[in-house]
Amino acid sequence: MNVGIDELRRRFDREQCRFFIPNGAQERMIKAFGSGDKTVSIFSGGNGAGKTFLMTNILANLIWGKQNSWFKGPLFEGWEFPRRVRIGTESANVRTSGAIDDAISRWWPKGRYTASKDGAPYVRTYTSDTGWIVEKMSYEQETREWESSTLGLVCFDEPPPRDKYMASVARLRKGGRIGIFMTPLMKAGWLIDELQGQPDVQMVYADIEDNCKIHGQRGHLLHDDIERMVANMDPDEVEARAHGKPMHLSNVILGKTFQRHVHVVPENLQPPAGGVQWGMVVDPARGKPWAIAWFWVDRTGRIVFTDEYPVDDWLRCRETNLTIADYAKLIRHVENGRPMQWRIIDRHFANARNDYGTTLKQDLSEKFGLEFSDSYACENEIESGIQKTKDYFGGDKALGPRLLIKENCRNIIKSMERWERDERLAPNIKSPYKDHFDLVRYACSANLEYDTPVEIKPRPTGYVLGR
Template structure:
């Protein structure tokens, strides 16, 4: 044969065939980025997952490939997420029928209207048994019947992937019992809850992939504020995606309007003009480092019970006049002794600024919270948090923090996730700051107001200077 007489031709044909097979079974070659893989893995222990990512970073791609795995039962060796060993019934949904067709359908099945591309997306060609057309929208499909598994512990059968759109209304998300449900783009909360109900019998996974451009919607709040049991969130930013160079990513980030940048580039909810601190998170975060002994430090406390008691630790670089928030503590429904123990463990010598409500007496003891914390060994400041003139206004403290952020004089260690979570959500409604999930932010505002009381560790400094003198 010609192939046997021409090794180069034989090799070329073999490579061509290998490429053809790869195009017809892209699921086999799916290699997620670290954030995508983290999102998948959470499915093993969290029923509800949100993949909040920037634009064009691969969030819908991740949803499509996970859906293809649940439909086919073909899970890669590296897979740590939820698995099914039997045929499944699932839905994929988006905002409109057109967006469902052009987004989730395209990534599962191939480009609409091009039958030759069928099987050249997330669903392998040999797994696609039947494609049932939809109505009213050209090239849209209503269902895909998929061959599931076979061999090993995976039962053979036929899975069904159905398609829905939010503009069909909540009623279209009723009746069916589902093994899983994928929402691509943010759903209204009523549709999300109706969809979640479809998996109550199976307790199967419900996963969302979207860029949070609608701000603090009820759907977003379920994951970021309410943090309902069984929910989880993964944020993915442009620098987490391997298909952009840093220079390309920098250019893309700069091209976005400033009030949309956090959402479109980093997957953080847009607060727009309602953001209390309209400063990109990336401009205030720094990598943690060992705080020098000669930088004055201060701890600031915010009291709570149902909502957390919070404490933050600030270090002041006097030479550059930069304040670093280097640690945070948040815990709800615990007695003062528990909080005091955690605070002292970070340095009992550090002065503690405390809010005016610490002067309120406790119902069970009649003792002010300030005195209770003092009795527990905290180095409480003599007076409540206030400015030098005795005022305690919230807005002046906010403006000082904002000014420092805008001028590069307020930085936060990237390890302070409890504080950063609040920063992402801290916003105004009708001009008024929304008092919700703001405990660490309130503590840090008190710390900034009391910065003049920050102290260095004189014992530590004495020992250091003594050792220096001896050497």
């Protein structure tokens, strides 16, 4: 359709959302959100990645329908949830002079919405001529204030506190979607830990270079300006502020040694034709579930973790009523008669005497026929086991990694990515991610090798000279 010059000028002046051009990372988020495949979409971006502008334009293309060709997908073509939106943000951005109001003023079509303070010292509510209502709320407001209207969409500008997030999720009573647009500083820790990897959550990372005119795709920032910004950042915050990577993971123990695309394999991976030998490892505990894992070792000495317990998210497994007999039954059930070459157990817990004068290791052996070997012992035990794990992940150039994890072992994978060092740079022994990491370091430190059975050939019959 041909549009006259005057109309183009009017649109450019009053309907900027028609002319929004996303950078590469923003485009990925638009596609992910617009597909409607997931309930929660997270845009984790560095400073200058365009988070607030992206959020504002996604809203414009929902409230007034598709405004330009970049916004495609079922959600933009037919919104089926309540037309009420909540924007949650930090107190500085709630104010009229904040980034959100500035972005709305720039991108939303002029004359097609009204703003109301609703008794607050700042604009609290926007109402569109299409019947949408958008409310702004501060993270500093009481949680009970978040437990109100039925919503169809919740947008968080920066990481929300957990209680505000949960209160908003409960407002999606008739279905809806959640969009989180954030720089993942320390406050994002709970969010990354609990949401990342969940089946109904998708995450798009945005590096500041994604918005570079030279190195990005349709970027808007000069590279010299980006370099100047990064140079002035706190070194401890560069991962989050420049690269959109969670800051609370900057001290993860394995760092870049563990890579999902290298070390995680499909659940249906079969043992190699040359055969394997099986093992399992246990990190028992009192008052919470035992952490258990099963693995095979092939003829090259490669360890492949195949199954784990619990199968539920470890962070949600706070207590258990299982007895030793229950665990023995569970172990037998998972193994299904498969012979175990190795059974390894945390030596510290397994050899501590109980009120009856016996040990867990004794009880498992004498009462249930499960014979375990102690986990490794050496000086500087934890650091030594960490290094051994790194060595296995590194492998060698000829054979590749000597340690792989099947994709169904979600708790083990998370522990590889998230067990971190504390403020003293020592391994954080209180971290919930230590338990499943321990399973891996116990196995790697046991020096497991495929034990090739010695074939004893029968002695030939017949007479021997001299007898």
